[in-house]
Amino acid sequence: MLSPQERLVGAKLQRYIRDELYWVLHAPRQVGKTTFLQTWMREINNDGDAVACYVSVERCQGFIEVNDAMPLIVEAIRKWAERCGVPVPDYPQTDAGSLLNEVLSR
Secondary structure, eight states, X not given: OOOHHHHHTTOOTHHHHHTTOOOOOOOOTTSSHHHHHHXXXXXXXXXXXXXXXXXXXXXXXXXXXXXXXXXXXHHHHHHHHHHTTOOOOOOOSOOHHHHHHHHHHO
């Protein structure tokens, strides 16, 4: 098993930031997804070129309606950003379906 640091070597993950790409990390339980993401997050934040945060949305699993879950996700992002010293703008007045995109864009 590779350490999280060794997994980052050669992965060329900076292209995702540089090219503003979205991606999904999908794997079974207990293979190191969280550890990998948190290690990459620390590397990004140490470089100073971008700000990365790790936000779990597991608490939203039980919600069926986006209107119920999205404010919780946005609040989790806001709290993480504040801990990282990132200025947090006021929440936009928009529908729940667009809220996440609007917050991340700001």
